Amino acid sequence: MRLSTRAQYAVRAMVDLSLHSEGRPVSLKDIALREDIPLNYLEQLFNRLRRGAIVESVRGPGGGYLLARESSAIRVGEIVATVEEPLTPVSCMDKGKGRCTRTAACTTHNVWEMLGERIRTFLDSITLEDLVIEARGRGGEE
């Protein structure tokens, strides 16, 4: 029951981006340096975030990434789901394999389904803005 570092990186990077952008694009190089995340890896993540309409890109010198919306309209669950694909605890819920006819399987599925719902609900209850405010409050070291 581990969250991939992909997801952790993505959320951290989004917080960092919010903290350091003042209407102007922030380059991945800067984020990578500050957050100690491999640049090429970050690029992949931000590709997904862009396709997920969470960030927008500006190419060329002085370019970088911008939030596609206000930070109060971006939920953590969205970020995680976008880079992590399935936010469901078990796989058989994605396709409909029908194998749920076996003995105890169907009963336990309900549990995993509810668990997934709890996880999504919780992560969706937190916005990027919440994290930025908390990070700012944490003080000005660095």
Place this chain on the structure above:
Amino acid sequence: MRLSTRAQYAVRAMVDLSLHSEGRPVSLKDIALREDIPLNYLEQLFNRLRRGAIVESVRGPGGGYLLARESSAIRVGEIVATVEEPLTPVSCMDKGKGRCTRTAACTTHNVWEMLGERIRTFLDSITLEDLVIEARGRGGEE
């Protein structure tokens, strides 16, 4: 954010065990057959469950496994945590690596910590008995 099949197997096997034991030990061979789980793999899982004081073993012919407690006193979260080791979404919370001084990292850690708490709380709110009752209600096919 996937639950290992280890954990899924373990919970299913525990439900199966509860359903088919009437005070008498149930052999892993039977569970493996009914639930379509590799026997050798099940053995490993039940080793952990035994060390976790969730089941008791009876060796020799006619032997098998018994619940170590009433099913109402066994929580799903316990089963999962026992076979899956860490039920924390990120790794840096296990040892205390101190790297939490970096920029946005500490802020996001709070989120993962709270998430882990939610997951554990939810899974601990469901007992094995709950699942057994639900499975019985599901009908007598098989």
Place this chain on the structure above:
DNA sequence: CTATAGTTGACAGATTTTGTAAGGTATGAT
């Protein structure tokens, strides 16, 4: 004393995650 069934450790195959490499494309500045 034999068959059953739990106990244990080592290990291999498969999958997933994480990270690297290498090239491409758009664009602002000189």
Place this chain on the structure above:
DNA sequence: ATCATACCTTACAAAATCTGTCAACTATAG
């Protein structure tokens, strides 16, 4: 124009984890 910046994309390799297998052992009922 051309150059440097920085996004964009694909392919691939290294590492970790998960899943499953094998083999040998121990306890015990009949």
